[in-house]
Amino acid sequence: MSISPSRDTVLCISLAGRPGTFGVRFHNHLYQQLGLDYYYKAMTTQDLPAAVSGIRALGIRGCGVSMPYKEACMALVDEIDPSAAAIESVNTLVNTHGHLKAYNTDYLAVRQLLAQRQVDPATAFALRGSGGMAKAVASALRDAGFTEGTIVARNEQAGRQLADTCGYRWLPDLGDLAPPMLINVTPIGMAGGPEADQLPFADTAIEAAEWIFDVVAMPARTPFIQRAEALGKPVITGLEVIALQALEQFVLYTGVRPNREQVDAAVAYARQI
Template sequence: MPRPISRDTRLCMSLSGRPGNFGTRFHNYLYEALDLDFVYKAFTTTDLPAAIGGIRALGIRGCAVSMPFKEACIPLLDELDTSASAIDSVNTIVADDGRLRGYNTDYSAVASLLASHAVPRDIRFVVRGSGGMAKAVASAFRDSGYRHGTIVARNPQTGPALARGCGYAWLAELGDEEPQMLVNVTPLGMEGGPDADALAFTREQVAATDWVFDVVALPVETPLILLARELGKPVITGAEVIVLQAVEQFVLYTGVRPEAELIEKAAEFARG
């Protein structure tokens, strides 16, 4: 039987332009399984300063931060962990005695996946996108020793800035380039979005590459991942990213690291 919510129950939350159910189901499953007096709820907002102020004022323990708030929230926090300050992007806020500290668990999740999938460090890759998540992804590549990268982004400010910050090239469009790894860090293919059926790269570009990495987590099998599998390409999925980063958030909020088997059960439940 679930633990009843009381005045002592600690609240964790998420802020996103498009709130989903994965984090809510994942964290609450683990709270119940581990008998932790926590509850998790997803929110969106049209007033970010007020929302962040509410975290501080109400003693909310932690907050996951998604698009489009990952950079905008930074001036509203008291301090940044090195995982966030190195890339100027926050995906996790932890409150301690009214002080708000920003972290970026996306960064560590991507670095971990590059290592576990044994992606060669000399590979030529492109990252499509230049927002907060793209900063985390590109920086994880850079700090993991990947030197041959290109940022593909139409935004003439954020695209070149991200490329310069990571020591990579910049292109507004991929054009005729044929990199060995394609990385999508845009909302293209995202479930429930206006571009849910869109591909971040063409069929020809996917056919010509060696690896495909789609950071979009929902659906689990995005149009890009489905195409890559059809063409026999090894893939890294956003579903893998979302689980790893959520686990690190859970640890930051509760101080408890679940066993691997329990994490997998929570992930399966969250996707259901």
């Protein structure tokens, strides 16, 4: 894919501690498909306030925000959308003539996926994790009407805070519990990570579960997802989350909503790493 930016090209970026390639390839592929004079670039920073000021000063249209910047961005913007305010975590900045508005499209994507799959809100769940993405998922579950949940986190302070905020309980370990839905919101299973070949829950809990949800997107079929598929369990994958949240970012930046075929083509291209 060839892109030739001009002086009129609209720039969008992402800020992450460890910049990835999915968003770059996804957005730029859609820009080219739709004939939009936009360009997307992944970046990192050691000075977040200066980077956000640069977005405003340089007229950068949009910015995807990943760890470890999701919470620190809250104090640096002019307006916070309810999707971000509800969970005090940001993953998207939109710059309109110097006015920065923050969103959380992770939250929006999870809400959409739960509705699309028609997961019964009466389903009890265990969510492993307590970071920014865990906030988005737990808040989406809460706002979708899921009332019986357990936050499993080794960090007691963060785990308890998330559980208390969303009305769930905290446990340092799932133990012998086997709720109907298991959700991984940790790096366990992430390609290239120290726990790439591990499972976030005991096999007995996976066998007893009715739904498996893994937010890890790379690889698309983590060990957790592979184990669930081998058992014939319905799954929600991290690739689905990252694709939906990236789509909502794209719409916020451009005002254009691609059709399903265009999105599928962009996802397929983004995965060719």
